[in-house]
Amino acid sequence: KAGVTQTPRYLIKTRGQQVTLSCSPISGHRSVSWYQQTPGQGLQFLFEYFSETQRNKGNFPGRFSGRQFSNSRSEMNVSTLELGDSALYLCASSAGVLQETQYFGPGTRLLVL
Amino acid sequence: DQQVKQNSPSLSVQEGRISILNCDYTNSMFDYFLWYKKYPAEGPTFLISISSIKDKNEDGRFTVFLNKSAKHLSLHIVPSQPGDSAVYFCAASPAAGSYQLTFGKGTKLSVIP
Numbered sequence: 001k002a003g004v005t006q007t008p009r010y011l012i013k014t015r016g017q018q019v020t021l022s023c024s025p026i027s028g029h030r031s032v033s034w035y036q037q038t039p040g041q042g043l044q045f046l047f048e049y050f051s052e053t054q055r056n057k058g059n060f061p062g063r064f065s066g067r068q069f070s071n072s073r074s075e076m077n078v079s080t081l082e083l084g085d086s087a088l089y090l091c092a093s094s095a096g097v098l099q100e101t102q103y104f105g106p107g108t109r110l111l112v113l
Numbered sequence: 114d115q116q117v118k119q120n121s122p123s124l125s126v127q128e129g130r131i132s133i134l135n136c137d138y139t140n141s142m143f144d145y146f147l148w149y150k151k152y153p154a155e156g157p158t159f160l161i162s163i164s165s166i167k168d169k170n171e172d173g174r175f176t177v178f179l180n181k182s183a184k185h186l187s188l189h190i191v192p193s194q195p196g197d198s199a200v201y202f203c204a205a206s207p208a209a210g211s212y213q214l215t216f217g218k219g220t221k222l223s224v225i226p
Contacts, residue, residue, distance in 0.1 A: 004156070031212065043157075043202065043216040056213050090156050092214075099145040099164060099206070102214060104156035 002027065004093050004105035012111045018079040021108045025072050025093030031055075032074040033102060034066060037088040046089075049074055050096045078110075086112045116140045117205050119217035128226050132190040136203030136217055139184065143205035147214070148177060148188045150199045157202055161188070165208075193224045 005024045013019050025032050033056075034046040045058040049068035066076045072093075078085055088109050092102035118137045126132045136146075144165035149157035163170040163177045163186065170177050176189045190197055200221045204214040 006156075033213065035214075035216075042218045043204075043214075045213040045215070048212050050212075058213065088154070092156075094212075096212070098208070098212065101147060101159050101162055103159060104149070106156045107154070109154065 004091055004103055006089075006091050006105040006108050008108060009106065010109045010111075012113065013081050014113050015081055015083060017081050018077065019081060019110060021076045021089055021091075021110075023074045023076070023091030023093075023105060025074070025091075026103060029093040029095055029103075030072050031094045031096030031100075031102075032068055032072065033092045033094075034074070034076050035090040035092065035104075036060075037090060037107070038086075043090070046076070081112045083112050086110060114139070115218075116143075117203055117215050117217040119201075119203055119220050121220050122218070123221040123223070125223045125225060126193045128195055128224055129192045132188075132193045132197065132222055132224070134188040134190075134201050134203075134220050134222065136186045136188075137184060138186075138205050140205070140207070140215070141184070142207040143215070144208040145206045146177070146179060146186050147204045147206075148175075149202045149204060150197075151202060151219070152199050160201075190222075193222075195224050195226050198222055198224045 033048040048056040068074045147162040148160045151157045200219040203217040
């Protein structure tokens with residue numbers, strides 16, 4: 001089975017711009033979660049989608065949003081980028097039931113200048 | 114408030130010896146725990162998990178121990194190999210209500226040949 005794929009792998013943006021990141025989960029997985037990793041805060045949960053519905057949301061501002069499509073692929077959008085949004089954005093997929101392992105993609109490295 | 118803590122930022126172990134990585138948690142609602150291994154600029158790779166109904170789970174060289182009363186878990190790697198050198202993250206999820214993983218800040222393991 002192919003793993004979780006994320007595109008693009010690297011991205012450079014400037015402050016005030018917006019960005020869209022994409023994630024394709026493992027075939028058959030219906031849950032996609034997004035995490036932000038920074039040196040200071042570590043890995044932090046952004047949100048989780050299951051069957052096109054957001055089930056959980058972390059403590060991030062409304063500039064961070066996402067969606068999931070009928071084929072379980074997910075996109076994450078960050079509007080009005082700030083320098084502090086520079087991070088590794090990770091997507092994880094799972095079957096979507098409790099106590100189910102989440103499998104991570106390679107991440108998208110976003111640099112905001 | 115950090116709900117999952119890995120108090121040792123780094124650990125050095127000789128090749129062939131045992132590596133013991135520790136993790137403490139404060140939220141008594143957590144009942145499923147995972148360990149991930151991460152290389153720089155890559156996504157976390159799932160290693161092993163344990164449910165709160167167990168106190169031990171083994172998979173090859175990796176064993177995870179859970180002490181619920183102490184809210185403590187540990188990952189043992191025996192024997193340690195140079196390829197095990199990476200950052201190890203402990204993660205936890207609750208019994209119900211949320212599908213998000215809460216991560217510790219990680220422990221960087223260096224296995225010296």
